[in-house]
Amino acid sequence: MLKAHDAKQIPQKSTGLPHEAGIAEQVMRKPSYLNVFLTFAKNSMIRDMSFRMNFILQCISSLSWAAMNYGLFKIIYQFSDSIGRRTGWGESEFFIFLGTIWIINSLIQTFFMANATEFSEMIRTGNLDFALLKPIDTQFLISFPRVNWAQLANAFLGLAVIIFYENELLHDPDKQMNFTIWSVPAFIFFVLCGTVVMYSVMITLAATSIWMGRNQNLHNFWFYITNFYRYPMEIYERGIGWALWGTFTFVIPILVVSNVPARVLAQPMGGHWGIWDWTLASISVVAAAGSLVASRWVFRMALKSYRSASS
Amino acid sequence: MPESIISQMSIIEIKNLTKSYRVYQKQEGMMASIRGLFRREYREVHAVRDISLNVEPGEFVAFLGPNGAGKTTTLKLLSGVINPDSGACQVMGYVPWERENEYRRRFALVMGQKNQLWWDLPAAESFRLNQHIYAVPVVDFNRTRDELCDMLDVTHLLGQPVRELSLGERMKMELIAALLHSPDVLFLDEPTIGLDVVAQHKIQQFLKAYQEDRKSTIVLTSHYMKDIQALCQRVIIIAQGAIYHDGSLDEIVDRFSGDKIVTLQIGGPDEAFEGLRALPNVIEVEPPRIKFRVGRDDVAKTLSDILSTHAVEDIVVEDPPLEEVIAKVFTDAQDAKSLGEFGTSAAEAR
Structure with missing residues (x-):
């Protein structure tokens, strides 16, 4: 009968191999996740550069999308000074919000979008087999292999827009801005929280392909969800909007993760953080941690159901 | 108990391993597809049924069988890519489908039908990635890579994007990528499929030399008798998901012809x-x-x-040519199955 051996004892077990002494050492080696990620990033860069025109066109297309977006809201703000009364979302504040959204979108599209789609495809074609063979965390391995550098252009554009309008606000005598040395790290931190939440939602959705066999709804879903999270949450605070407000604040807190970092810099209600701001910030942090844990759980469950494809 | 002593020695132990798939049965035509939206019929496919075998360290074993016999499924179970329905299996003391990193650092799987190198990049970049994933020290990595490239005569192709390599060249690169971390156990799923005679021969020679040198344990599936004749002392014939014969090639000829x-x-x-x-x-x-x-x-x-x-x-x-004998074995196995020797194969489920 076979009995369960303690795996830890195995390296000492004689396998009659010539390099026996090396096994214990070989078994204990840990991969450097940073090195693996940097190799992914480098390989993606080499790949992008070898298709030069494609790279340039991708940059141009995403930048023009952003420019049109900007133009549209510029037009809207010719008709109004602010979104709603006493919400504080004037033109400068709103463009800081827009810049924040561009940065989060761009991070997702640079690092995760192609990978989540590819993961879905790997499940259908059975190529996930190879990811499962590697002695490294599988979720890590499928989340990062492709870095779509061209999509990073919008993050820089977003950053430029934010710097420009933050400067406007700081020099506006009517505003009471509270911009300290902590504002920038806080902004970065909450942008990352937002990115983590969006990543988790995306990878969870992609993992469901294991049960569905095929899941081509990723892009659609991304379009739907970003439609809701790319506006200040105050616009939902009326009529039926409250239902959306509640759903996207407490159930799937995508509104929170886009609003919190934007509010850190735009400060629509002035520089003082009230209890509501702290609540939102806490939801953002909890959502990031919770969604990441949840995505790992779903991912593991999904792998258990993976059945590979024909040879 | 002599049995348990034997199993202590084996590098691969498989006991009553079984794996079935539920496959959606789609009838031809539009109406049937629409019906399929509401009510689906599934068929149970017994890919692997009740397989038991042991492989000793340093053995070079071939799984031989017709398409759909369960060879690849067995290799996938051994490499932990899929979970079995029942049965036990240990490779070097690890349960494959627990997918421990310690285990995954010590074996490799190469599939002739699939590509695991970065398509648009030179193979050298994929090798480098594997070095980081398997945490191979740079010195070892460089030495192993140069040795393997030399043996397979592909050093001059290292800088060429994989998509511009021929199938044979790509397969050699796949092998190198799989061997860079010096695995103790190697699973090869039809490594010479689609290759011309020269490339096939080259890969056979390489595998033979590599195995003699490293004394690694290799399990190979192939349709080419030449591969098996050249490489394997032991042949396991799998048909309809079960082991039909386990022994040397000569024994097969004696028994079946x-x-x-x-x-x-x-x-x-x-x-x-x-x-x-x-x-x-x-x-x-x-x-x-x-x-x-x-x-x-x-x-x-x-x-x-x-x-x-x-x-x-x-x-x-x-003796009659080996291909002919094997074809007869496969047909016999098929007949045996239809006589019910292997039990029923299809069950309707909803």
């Missing part, structure tokens, strides 16, 4: 030769030579009959 092929060269006048054309199971007549098939047990009698009436100058008695 009842015939010998006899070639005679006849001297003397042509008239004497004419009588031989009437023999049953003549394969080829090319005076003064004749080639025919005869039952293993009848060889002696048939030959002595002919020798007493004809002036025979040369006799060759040989």
Whole structure:
């Protein structure tokens, strides 16, 4: 009968191999996740550069999308000074919000979008087999292999827009801005929280392909969800909007993760953080941690159901 | 207990391993597809049923079987890519589908049908990635890579994008990528599929030399008898998801082929030769030579009959070609299955 051996004892077990002494050492080696990620990033860069025109066109297309977006809201703000009364979302504040959204979108599209789609495809074609063979965390391995550098252009554009309008606000005598040395790290931190939440939602959705066999709804879903999270949450605070407000604040807190970092810099209600701001910030942090844990759980469950494809 | 002593030694132990798939049965046509939206019929496919076997360290074993026999599924179970329905399995003491990193650092799987190198990049970049994933020290990595590239004669192709390599060159790169971390156990799923004779031969030679040098344990599946003849001391025939035979190639021929092929060269006048054309199971007549098939047990009698009436100058008695024997084995296995020897294969489920 076979009995369960303690795996830890195995390296000492004689396998009659010539390099026996090396096994214990070989078994204990840990991969450097940073090195693996940097190799992914480098390989993606080499790949992008070898298709030069494609790279340039991708940059141009995403930048023009952003420019049109900007133009549209510029037009809207010719008709109004602010979104709603006493919400504080004037033109400068709103463009800081827009810049924040561009940065989060761009991070997702640079690092995760192609990978989540590819993961879905790997499940259908059975190529996930190879990811499962590697002695490294599988979720890590499928989340990062492709870095779509061209999509990073919008993050820089977003950053430029934010710097420009933050400067406007700081020099506006009517505003009471509270911009300290902590504002920038806080902004970065909450942008990352937002990115983590969006990543988790995306990878969870992609993992469901294991049960569905095929899941081509990723892009659609991304379009739907970003439609809701790319506006200040105050616009939902009326009529039926409250239902959306509640759903996207407490159930799937995508509104929170886009609003919190934007509010850190735009400060629509002035520089003082009230209890509501702290609540939102806490939801953002909890959502990031919770969604990441949840995505790992779903991912593991999904792998258990993976059945590979024909040879 | 002698049994447990044996199993202590084995590097691969498989006990009653079983794996079934539920496959959606789609009928042809539009209406059937619409019906399929509401009510689906599934068929149970028993890819692997109740397989038990042991492999010793340093063995080079072949899984042989027709398409869909369960060879690849067995390899996938051994590499932990899929979970079995029941049964136990250990490779080097690890349970494969627990997918421990310690285990995954010590084996490799190469699939001839699939590509695991970065398509748009030179193979060297994929190798580098594997170095980081397997945490191979740079010195070891460089040495192993250079050795393997040298053996397979692909050093000059390292900088070329994988998509621009020929199938044979790509397969060599796949092998190198899989061997960079010096695995103790290697699973090869049809590594020579689609390759020309020269490339096939090169890969065979490489595997042989590599295995002799490293004493690694290799399990190979292939459709090419040449691969198996050249490499494996032990052949396991899998058909309908079950083991049909386990032994050496010679044993297979002995067990499954009842015939010998006899070639005679006849001297003397042509008239004497004419009588031989009437023999049953003549394969080829090319005076003064004749080639025919005869039952293993009848060889002696048939030959002595002919020798007493004809002036025979040369006799060759040989086994039928291996391909032919194997084809017969597969057909036999199929027949055995339809007689119910393997149990039922299909069950309707909803």
